[in-house]
Amino acid sequence: MSRPALQAIDGPQLAPELRPFGVAAKLEQSGARNPTDIGADEAARWQRIVIDGELFTPGEHAFGPCYDRKAATYTFDGRPFDGYQWVRVASVPDAKCLAW
Numbered sequence: 001m002s003r004p005a006l007q008a009i010d011g012p013q014l015a016p017e018l019r020p021f022g023v024a025a026k027l028e029q030s031g032a033r034n035p036t037d038i039g040a041d042e043a044a045r046w047q048r049i050v051i052d053g054e055l056f057t058p059g060e061h062a063f064g065p066c067y068d069r070k071a072a073t074y075t076f077d078g079r080p081f082d083g084y085q086w087v088r089v090a091s092v093p094d095a096k097c098l099a100w
Helices: 003-008 016-030 040-051 094-099
Strands: 067-076 079-088
Touching: none
Parallel strands: none
Antiparallel strands: 067 079
């Protein structure tokens, strides 16, 4: 992932549910060499969600005003799993989404 992309996901508007994904950006920006350099709680959360694969559901408005969370069912190995998909809200202008 490029540096601008890392910085983009670590902005102040990042929903709490998505903050673990901003940890990489914090590490890179701070020059930290170890995830624990950003705090034990944040490092443990990163480990659980990103490394260990703990399931989490981003909040309904985690991706801003441009996307709505909709219930969806996915199939994996022939078994259904309930989940969500984020659907672009057509009535929100692209310019507002880019500014968010």
